[in-house]
Amino acid sequence: MVIPVNQLRARGYRLTPQRLAILRVLNQVGTHRTPQEVYNLALKEIPGITEATVYRTLSFLTAQGLVLEAHVGNGQLVYECAEQVHHHLVCRACQATSMVDYADLQGVFRDLEQKTGYLIDSRHVALLGLCPDCQDKTEHTTNGKGER
Amino acid sequence: MVIPVNQLRARGYRLTPQRLAILRVLNQVGTHRTPQEVYNLALKEIPGITEATVYRTLSFLTAQGLVLEAHVGNGQLVYECAEQVHHHLVCRACQATSMVDYADLQGVFRDLEQKTGYLIDSRHVALLGLCPDCQDKTEHTTNGKGER
DNA sequence: TTGCTTATTGCAAATAGTTGCAATAACGAG
């Protein structure tokens, strides 16, 4: 993937080593990254980078549309590259995530836009649920705390 | 709305004044509440209640399905009563929210469940976008920072 | 009603995330 250098500069923003490093980190792997993970990985490239910068850069990149932000499960904020439109299924028991490129969802969004007049830009929705494995496991202990 | 006292007790949990107060707070108004707001309101009923308890109770009630949790906009965690299945459209410019009781979304979820085997229990999805008003406003200044 | 078990709370310390501000450095202009 090509880092959209020009996009940033064209909009009057600056292309700093910190931003490049963070983009590179997010490009490395195709999965979600928490701010802490991003920080640790970026630290290898930019030894002096701070957590504050990572947090600020992540929301900046999100605002610029270069990065997608999602709340996975319990409330963990995660980030990943805004390469293509896709969604996630997250198992609330085992935290497994599957990526869903679900065209139909887009269709529904489009309908919704027509009905409400909203312009929906959620290209990254995380849906909570139970994966097949955990459905089996929790069939008997519905409590989540054991039965005592 | 009736607080489902029995549900909690039946599952072996206890019905404490703190939990009742928090449920009452969330029942008072039909809108989202941040943990801080819940804390402030609960404080009026239970003078000694702590923030830790509020946070713990909110996630407890969420886990029990009595309360819905959603990330609105920027990453604010908000809670509200789990009265019925519905979703939200949140304008990322003016923070306006509209409630959507959108049966079609449920249909899509059902399809997804069939394809993936997941059991989806997201009954509260917040979709980000631009409301009609803000679309007009931002037509000219797409930057969000002025143009300088 | 009294006592017992143990889920839940409050407290305080720990961790996560945000923000103000002065110093730094990107990058366009000359």
Next chain:
DNA sequence: CTCGTTATTGCAACTATTTGCAATAAGCAA
């Protein structure tokens, strides 16, 4: 290449959220 403007960073203080642990009190049984 050098300079000036100002976006961005680092630092440190601050706010938000989580967690361990001992004390408390729900709710069952007698």
